[in-house]
Amino acid sequence: MSPFSCPREKEVAESLRLGQWPDGVAAELRDHVRGCRTCSDLALVTQTFQQARTVTAPAVPMQAPGALWWRAQLRRRNSAIERVSRPIVGAQIFAFAITMLVAVGALAWAMRNGFHLTAWATSILAELHLDALLPAAWPGMTGNLVLLLPILATLVLVSGVVVYLVSEKQ
Numbered sequence: 001m002s003p004f005s006c007p008r009e010k011e012v013a014e015s016l017r018l019g020q021w022p023d024g025v026a027a028e029l030r031d032h033v034r035g036c037r038t039c040s041d042l043a044l045v046t047q048t049f050q051q052a053r054t055v056t057a058p059a060v061p062m063q064a065p066g067a068l069w070w071r072a073q074l075r076r077r078n079s080a081i082e083r084v085s086r087p088i089v090g091a092q093i094f095a096f097a098i099t100m101l102v103a104v105g106a107l108a109w110a111m112r113n114g115f116h117l118t119a120w121a122t123s124i125l126a127e128l129h130l131d132a133l134l135p136a137a138w139p140g141m142t143g144n145l146v147l148l149l150p151i152l153a154t155l156v157l158v159s160g161v162v163v164y165l166v167s168e169k170q
Contacts, residue, residue, distance in 0.1 A: 006038045016046040089167065100156075 006012075012033060015021045021043060022030055033039045111117065 006036050008032055008036070009039055009042060012039045012042055013046070016043060016050075021047070 008029070011029065012021070015025045015029070018024075033043055107117070
């Protein structure tokens with residue numbers, strides 16, 4: 001861009017914008033553009049962009065207005081659902097964290113007062129006749145949580161990932 005502007009630059013730009021250049025303008029303006037560097041650059045650049053636009057404009061396929069309207073409505077609904085569900089997801093995470101905190105606290109309290117988790121789990125599994133699925137070393141593990149804690153931690157981790165993936169698909 002040159003530091004100087006031409007007083008007739010707006011007139012040239014308007015004729016270019018309206019598509020009147022060069023045939024629809026006075027000969028005086030055409031002579032001015034030939035002699036003025038600013039106006040000739042403006043005419044050259046504008047005509048180049050207009051030609052490029054006419055070449056590329058037919059290449060863009062136009063979509064049906066109904067499809068565009070439908071997509072806009074779908075985006076609007078999805079954004080509204082997302083705005084509404086943010087507090088709900090936050091409340092669910094908070095409730096899950098409080099539930100886990102209470103469960104861990106209750107388990108710790110019960111274990112301090114003589115509750116044996118492995119004996120309880122073994123009796124529950126025996127009542128449900130699922131003791132056949134347990135490893136052979138399970139009955140000898142009473143009081144030993146070396147194997148049980150990593151299993152429970154893995155279960156909690158996998159369930160958290162599953163809940164996250166399911167909530168992302170909705």
